Amino acid sequence: MSIALRVLAAVAVTVLGVAPFLLGQFETGLLAEMMVWGILAMGLDLLFGYTGMLSFGQALFFGLGAYGVALSFLVFHWPFWPALAAAVLLAAFAAGVTGFFAVRLTWHYFAIITIIFSLVVYFFAVGRSDLTGGDDGVSFQVPPMLAAGGIELTVYEPIVEYYFVLLVTAAVFLVLRAVTRSELGLVFRAVRDNAEKASLLGYDVLRYRWISFVLAGAFCGLSGALFAMKSRYASASFLFWTVSGDAVIWTVVGGAGTLVGPLLGTGLLIGIRDYLSNWFEHYLLVVGALAIVIVLLAPQGIVGLLRSRQPRP
């Protein structure tokens, strides 16, 4: 990484760190929302960018994460942390089961089957609206994260919520960075670039695809859980394919196969959505056109574009 990029990264981290003191409440909330969606995009990117499997069904795990916390609070009356853990485990478990089938398929059929899985669960959730609230959703109260000695930390406090999201996002980023730089990450990339060669080298391709699928599912579930806690409700629309499609577009625009890319793409496109939509009804046209231009001209996304400007070592 060049010095300029290091400085840029340091500035970005500092700005994120002090954002609540610089920005208004709305902007702070928006920034937190971007980070939550950014986790979804990073989870997808582990699967798509690093392991080469384009999933259009990550909404399934996002939605399960959201319902994981919703039902933990509403039905089981669990405290904060167990509910969060349960949501992530639920998503990971669902990814384990669906992944068992999905990783056996190569890309066209993999993309199709992930859409089908998420649609099946979506229709199920809409059908069982007594439990899930259907498209209207269910709302719930979020218990405090920490209540000891008169100090109570709850997500109802915007600043607490922001720093909680920031810490979780940073943790996810660091974990994924470690994973993608580890031997496991190398195998993921080997599977992506040439599955046959990887299997000839002795790696069990299906197993590594499955591991990547489950990890991605868990992170997407975490994102859904955070989003549900942030909005204090979960709805079947979280399971809808548009959520998956958004994640794909954010990742591609930002730069698949990098970790900064999905965060950047998510932030940029959500920013466009929230600001442009105020004065332009067809802001989605702008988003779509931007995405198509990037796919055509810079298949490596914004990060790829920035990197190609660097002198090659």
Added chain:
Amino acid sequence: MRPRVPGARWPWLVVLAGLALAPAVLPAYHLIFVAELACWGLFAVAFDLVFGYAGMLSFCQALFFGAGAYGVAYAIYFWNAGVWIAIALGVAAALALAVAVGFVAIRVSGHHFLITTIIVSVLVYLVLESGQWRWLTGGYSGRPFPTPVVDLGVARLSMQSEVVAYYFVVALALATFAGCVRLVRSPLGRAVACIRENELRARVVGFHVERARLAIFAAAGAVAGVSGALYSLLFRYTNLSFFEWTLSGKAVVWTVVGGAGTLVGPVLGTALYIVTAEVLSGYFRSFPIVFGILLIVMVIAAPRGVMGWLGGRGIR
């Protein structure tokens, strides 16, 4: 020329004879149902030209179905056009849209092609749905238009009659289907199959990859346009949902169930889906779940679809 399997023609003759004689046996309601199946089957075939033969997973095939359907409705509603001119306009609209979309989409391959087609299809739907463009589509359910009259030169037959509508739609669908058979056996069909199998090698051999891709994409768009045109003539009805990506998704499902990379497969898959939908939806409200699970099983256990069981060739 590969050797022909002896007797491979007789199923065709049986099907043709069955379709020709159907009006003598079936009640009017069922005739229209068969004609509807022919439209949807042709639509799935159009998708399979792009997916099964050219190896490009497109999620925007519905756009061309919609263009065909609205082209017909437009021509009849505004210009009081005859059936043939209306169909020609519908197909021309679909073809023009397909060339425009294809011009952008075929420049990227693999994952990015899929992503681009999804974006395009969502965008077009958004534009058509939005307030300012209501004049173009006439709202969600379009504009009703008068019963078309088929002018055969020697006779003018009104599609008010179910038998006329049936013969007209099925005959045109069959003719288009035959055109697709010719297409996939033509040099272009072989070229795109070659590109599907190994793009680099095809390039080295000297094929113009982008041009072949654009040609098959445009041709498939035109075929989808024919299916949309026939559908709207059959029911004198258009709907914005014709443009929706879910319809493209249905074509994917039908084709995969029937057998991608064959032309009969998509038609079989469509028939299987629509008939089961008709039967099952009476019992289950959540019928899509059943078919979704069936599809998952099919994709894993029988990736070549129904045609794989029947000994068809298909891809892979």
